[in-house]
Amino acid sequence: MKSSSAALIHAFESVARGDLSVRIDEECEAPGLARAFNAMIASIGEREYRQTESAKEQIFQSEKLASIGRLASGIAHELNNPLTGILAYSSMMLEGMKDTQYAEDIKIIIDETIRCRDIVRGLLDFSRETHPELRPANLNHLITETLSILEKTHSLSNVVVEKILDDKIPAAGMDTNQMKSVINNLVLNAVDAMPFGGTIKIRTGIDKKAGKIFMEVEDNGSGIKKENIGLIFDPFFTSKDMGKGTGLGLFVTYNTVERHGGAIKVQSEEGVGTTFTVELPIK
Numbered sequence: 001m002k003s004s005s006a007a008l009i010h011a012f013e014s015v016a017r018g019d020l021s022v023r024i025d026e027e028c029e030a031p032g033l034a035r036a037f038n039a040m041i042a043s044i045g046e047r048e049y050r051q052t053e054s055a056k057e058q059i060f061q062s063e064k065l066a067s068i069g070r071l072a073s074g075i076a077h078e079l080n081n082p083l084t085g086i087l088a089y090s091s092m093m094l095e096g097m098k099d100t101q102y103a104e105d106i107k108i109i110i111d112e113t114i115r116c117r118d119i120v121r122g123l124l125d126f127s128r129e130t131h132p133e134l135r136p137a138n139l140n141h142l143i144t145e146t147l148s149i150l151e152k153t154h155s156l157s158n159v160v161v162e163k164i165l166d167d168k169i170p171a172a173g174m175d176t177n178q179m180k181s182v183i184n185n186l187v188l189n190a191v192d193a194m195p196f197g198g199t200i201k202i203r204t205g206i207d208k209k210a211g212k213i214f215m216e217v218e219d220n221g222s223g224i225k226k227e228n229i230g231l232i233f234d235p236f237f238t239s240k241d242m243g244k245g246t247g248l249g250l251f252v253t254y255n256t257v258e259r260h261g262g263a264i265k266v267q268s269e270e271g272v273g274t275t276f277t278v279e280l281p282i283k
Contacts, residue, residue: 008024008037011024011037011041015041020041024037026038073124076121076124079120083113083117087110087114087117090110090113094106094107094110132174132178134175136174137172137176139169139213140165140169140204142176143204143215144163146187147163147183150188156191158197159191159197159198159200160198160200161199162201162202164201164202164203165202166204170213172283173281174280179260181256182256182257182278185249185252185253186217186278190217190218191219193219193221193222193223194219198220198273200219201218202217202218203218211281211282212262212279212282213279213280215278216276217276218273218274218276219273220272220273221274223270223272223274224268225270232250232266233254257278257280261280262278262280262281264276
């Protein structure tokens with residue numbers, strides 16, 4: 001029988017070569033040390049197995065999403081042209097039949113066609129693996145520009161928007177079009193959570209220690225149910241009423257932020273409100 005020190009040296013050398021099956025005989029001169037070593041190696045082996053399985057699952061999910069993306073892109077392109085035609089002809093029909101009993105039915109056709117078109121656009125955004133063109137940009141300026149457009153194109157009359165922007169935040173590498181889309185999605189998501197009006201607070205700031213800037217979009221709307229918190233960034237998941245969401249907005253937003261090297265987090269309490277936080281690296 002090897003001495004406990006020799007057995008331990010041999011075991012460590014085996015582990016260094018990647019062999020996690022090695023064990024020390026617990027009937028050696030130092031059984032306590034042998035048990036501790038064996039337990040440690042078993043724990044390392046179990047953790048490595050879990051990490052390997054997790055990596056395999058992530059690769060599988062990535063490949064599955066890529067396949068779904070290609071399928072979604074093909075479907076979206078095929079549907080886009082006929083939807084455009086339906087929308088054009090139904091709009092012309094409405095012009096000529098405004099004062100008839102059919103006007104309301106035609107409006108429904110137009111509304112549902114627009115909804116289908118929005119789903120198609122969401123599918124295209126979902127399937128498009130565009131890499132952001134990062135250039136120095138000021139997040140405060142993008143927020144101001146996006147809100148200015150939203151105020152002109154959407155009904156924000158029953159919503160108060162408070163901007164609490166830190167004028168000391170530095171420029172960061174961003175694709176301005178993609179980041180405006182992120183801001184747009186988060187603000188409209190907040191508006192949808194407050195059908196009877198409310199307040200949206202948009203804050204920016206800097207975490208110098210972490211080398212990040214951040215943006216918070218806070219609303220005092222309906223909030224998110226606890227069981228849905230972990231699902232909101234999944235593709236095609238939506239808690240909105242039928243016909244009021246495609247389930248792709250937050251998924252696309254999540255992926256856009258990730259492609260910028262950032263992170264997006266959510267805190268919510270049902271009946272109180274929701275806060276989305278976007279963090280972006282300064283460099």
